[in-house]
Amino acid sequence: MDDVATQCGISKKTLYQHFEDKDTLVNSIMEQMIQRSEQQCTVDQRHSENALHEIFLSLQMLKEMFDGINPVMLFDLHKYHPSAHKKLEDHKQRFLYGIIKNNLVRGIAEGLYRPEINVEIITLLHLSHIANTFEQESFRMHKFSLLEIQMEVMLHYVYGISTSKGVKLIEKYRKQLLAFSANTNS
Numbered sequence: 466m467d468d469v470a471t472q473c474g475i476s477k478k479t480l481y482q483h484f485e486d487k488d489t490l491v492n493s494i495m496e497q498m499i500q501r502s503e504q505q506c507t508v509d510q511r512h513s514e515n516a517l518h519e520i521f522l523s524l525q526m527l528k529e530m531f532d533g534i535n536p537v538m539l540f541d542l543h544k545y546h547p548s549a550h551k552k553l554e555d556h557k558q559r560f561l562y563g564i565i566k567n568n569l570v571r572g573i574a575e576g577l578y579r580p581e582i583n584v585e586i587i588t589l590l591h592l593s594h595i596a597n598t599f600e601q602e603s604f605r606m607h608k609f610s611l612l613e614i615q616m617e618v619m620l621h622y623v624y625g626i627s628t629s630k631g632v633k634l635i636e637k638y639r640k641q642l643l644a645f646s647a648n649t650n651s
Contacts, residue, residue, distance in 0.1 A: 466490075488546055495542075495549040499556045502530070506564050516572030517623060517631055521638035524619055525645055531612045557596060565591050569626070577631035587626060594618050 466487055470477040484490040505526050513519035543550045566588040572578030598614045623635055 488548060491542070491546045491549045492552065495546075495552050498530075499552060499560075502526070502556070503560055506560070510564070510567070515575050515577060515634065516568050517577050517627070517634045517638060519568055519571075520619060520623060521642050524616060524642055527615055528612055528646060531610065531615070557592060561595070562588060562592055572626070572631070577628060577634065578626045579628055582626055591622055594622065 466477055466480055469487070469490065470480045473480070480490075484493065506523060509519055509522035509526065513522055542553065566584060569578060569582070569584045569587060573580050573582070573584070595615070595618065598611070598618055620635075620639070624632065627635060
């Protein structure tokens with residue numbers, strides 16, 4: 466809490482007026498991050514042109530979110546703050562599961578995703594891939610950022626489920642995302 470107070474430019478006493486302990490602080494931050502993520506996913510879902518556009522909008526959100534996250538934080542969250550980690554896991558199993566499944570159903574209806582895919586299995590598989598990339602030490606050993614890993618996982622996913630009509634849109638949105646990334650890195 467000393468470090469947090471120093472980084473925030475406030476006294477430890479002021480910090481303790483708002484948060485009982487570090488777990489309370491971490492839980493509060495996790496709740497805000499989850500709430501922000503859910504709001505942005507809902508906005509992206511409503512304002513997207515189609516199911517693939519929705520996925521690429523979520524990648525833009527991930528880029529912005531990951532710019533400020535140290536991968537070690539996720540390990541620390543699991544090890545030192547189990548209640549906050551549980552909130553994150555519940556968010557993945559409840560909210561992200563629904564977002565992925567709805568996106569698959571939408572993409573099939575729009576003719577962008579292959580109609581023969583098993584929506585339930587692909588939803589669970591993709592959710593597992595997303596979670597797995599956060600937990601794999603081997604990715605960090607090779608110096609890949611969370612964003613690079615998530616981008617590759619997402620591209621692998623969308624190419625695997627898309628129709629030829631969808632693949633054309635993937636290329637369009639991928640170019641837009643690369644331009645967005647180049648502009649935000651400048």
